[in-house]
Amino acid sequence: MKIALINPSVPGSLKKENLGLAYLAATLEADGHTTRIVDEIAGQEVDPALDEFKPDIVGLSFMTMYAPRAYQLADRIKKERGLTIVMGGAHPTALPEEAIEHADCVIRGEAEWAFPKLLDSGNVMGIIDPVIPDDLDAIPIPSRWQLDLDTYAAAGEEIAGFSYRTLGIITSRGCPFRCNFCINSEREAPLRFHTPERVVEELAYLSERHHIESVAFYDELMATDAKRFREICEAIIDNGLHHLKWECQMHAKTVRPDTLALMKRAGCIQVTIGFESGSQRVLDTINKSSTVELNMAAARMVHEAGLRTRGCFIIGTPGETREDVLLTERFIKDARIDFASIHYVTPMPGTALYEQVKDKVADAGISWDKFTCGNPDTVNCNEAMPAKEQIQLFERLAARAALRNYTLPEMAMRALRHPHHAVHVAKKLVSTLRA
Ligand code: B12
Ligand code: SF4
Incomplete structure (x- = not known):
């Protein structure tokens, strides 16, 4: 079968x-099917790609903020081409009953084995x-x-x-x-x-085929x-791949000085840790499984090892005060x-937090494309x-960060690279810090 996979x-x-x-x-290819990824994020257009590829089945993959676009595409493809539509990814996994309104079939969670099996069964229907x-x-x-890796590699990652x-x-x-704000709060995997x-x-x-630096x-x-x-760090060094710069995410509990030293030798330059808050009460409310002391110790160890810390913080969790x-x-x-990356708490479908406030979310009737975690x-x-005071505090913290x-x-280097963005950010900073 021919399957178009749309992003x-x-x-x-x-x-x-x-x-x-x-x-x-x-x-899917290993199972004998022919596939083509049609990637809007890399600038590919869906209709010409479908005209050329002529798929039997269309799959759509999306997180919550892409749901309106995915539903629009699915409805149009169904109406104009009558093709079978299958959906998967974080949003359809969390809200399959909503997604199935726009699809013939929704597969929840990791689908490497399930998708080919479903096609072999000939019964592509249901959740x-x-x-x-x-x-x-x-x-x-x-x-x-199948991905336009050059576009992605060139978009790059900015560190320091x-x-x-x-x-x-x-x-x-x-x-x-x-x-509680992450899908792992509800997921069994x-x-x-x-x-x-x-x-x-x-x-x-x-490294060899795509000449990445990081x-x-x-x-x-x-x-x-x-x-x-x-063992991964050692294998990177043994195979001469430590010229690649890298970063990874760690929980404070897994940070150890000996591991950090090895990571640095293997090319690591930055460690991302979800510290989330400087208040123990908030850490307990969000079920972070960490303490302020442990988080502080982890940040210090990362510094002492000569690596950079990227810290993720979240504002607006239930019960959080100005203090x-x-x-x-x-x-x-x-x-x-x-x-410091400052996020505004967003009840993403699929999380315990969403389950806590889902009636409010439904009443608010806000489009899913607003669910970006920074909005x-x-x-x-x-x-x-x-809400007003909380938003002010969030914007002030984000501006100071x-x-x-x-x-x-x-800053000068960034401004030269992205002058329009720099003007926009400067105006926003001035107005936020004045407020
Ligand atoms: C890597 C990652 C990223 C990367 C890369 C994202 C990307 N382009 O894929 C980066 C760092 C960029 C990122 C950014 C963000 N992310 Co993110 N990310 C992840 C993470 C940790 C892993 C995703 C992954 O690659 N998994 C491995 C692959 C194999 O799994 P998969 O992508 O889910 O695909 C499988 C299934 O879903 C299914 N499937 C997928 N598509 C399809 C399609 C069909 C037709 C079928 C049948 C099946 C199917 O089969 C696949 C193979 O098993 C997940 C957490 C998680 N466990 O999912 C969060 C996650 C997806 N991210 C999330 C969020 C919120 C974000 C951000 C908004 C965070 C932020 N504030 O910046 C941004 C948004 C980025 C953007 N604007 O596009 C949420 C999404 C929640 C939701 N309800 O949508 C998750 C679930 C984390 C969480 N908070 O719980 N993310
Ligand atoms: S440590 Fe990170 S990935 Fe794990 S549950 Fe918490 S936020 Fe999610």
Whole structure:
């Protein structure tokens, strides 16, 4: 069969490759099907691609913010071409009853084995809860060749003002923690790992074929199995791939000085940690499985190892007060976070937080494309502060972080590269800091 796999886009989409679709394309091809990824984010147009490829089936992959675009495409393709539509990805997995209104079939969660099996059955209908892969190395290497990797690599990753030619890789799936704003709070999927051999094979391919300077590890958390993580670092060094600069996400509990030293030797330059808040009360409310002390110690260890910290923080969780936000601001300074990413809490479908406030979300009737995690204009989840005050605190913290995140030469470099964006940011900073 011929299957078109569509990656919908919205204005302002991040230019990061959708590896989920590349994994699916690889397993479908291994099962004898012909696939074509049609990637709006890389600038490809759906209609000419479908005219040329003439698929039997169309698959759409999307997170919540892309849902309106995905539904629009699906309805139009059904009406004009009468093709069978299958949906998957974070949003259809969370809200399958909503998605099936625009599709013949929704597969929830990881679909590498389920999608080909479904096509073989000839009964492409309904909502399917698949058996997910347990042995990750058994999944073929994702068909990255079907993605416009040059566009993605060139979009790059910016670290400390420098932009590196970057592509992503996934070395594990799942997370042992259950933060209430994350889909892992509701998802049953166990932790699974690729072997270091497979990781090195993919890294070598990206380095040789796509000439990347840097790699982004898209794992939710990379060091949950400390032994395997150390083996990956050693394999990177042994295979001469430590010229690649990289960053990864860690939980404070998995940060250890000896591991950090090895990571640095293997090319790591930045560690991302979800500190979320400087208030223990907030950390407990969101089920972070960490303490302020542990988070502070982790940030210090990262600094002492000579690596940069990118800290993620969240504002507006239920019960958060002004004092809690001020503690977060204090934490960012005291922990000497190099790059602070400030997010406004958003009840993303599929999370425990969404389950808590879903009636409010339904009443508000806000379009899913507003659910970007940086947009205070969705639903206020926090009764402890008036929405207006909370948004002001969020914008002030985000503005102060933006000023701290770059040194003056780094700001100048960015302004030269993106002059229009620089003017916009400068105006926003001035108005926010004045308020
Ligand atoms: C890597 C990652 C990123 C990367 C790359 C994203 C990308 N282009 O794919 C980066 C860092 C850029 C990113 C950014 C964001 N992300 Co993100 N990200 C992830 C993460 C950790 C892993 C995704 C992944 O690659 N998994 C591995 C692959 C194999 O799985 P997959 O993509 O889900 O695909 C499988 C299935 O979903 C299914 N499937 C997928 N598509 C289709 C299609 C069909 C037809 C079928 C049948 C099946 C199917 O089969 C695939 C193979 O098994 C997930 C967490 C998670 N566990 O999903 C969050 C996650 C997807 N991200 C999320 C969010 C919110 C964001 C941001 C908004 C965060 C922010 N504030 O910046 C941005 C938005 C970016 C944008 N504007 O496009 C949420 C989405 C929640 C939701 N309800 O939509 C998640 C679930 C994390 C969370 N908070 O819980 N993200
Ligand atoms: S540690 Fe990260 S990936 Fe794991 S549940 Fe918390 S936010 Fe999600």
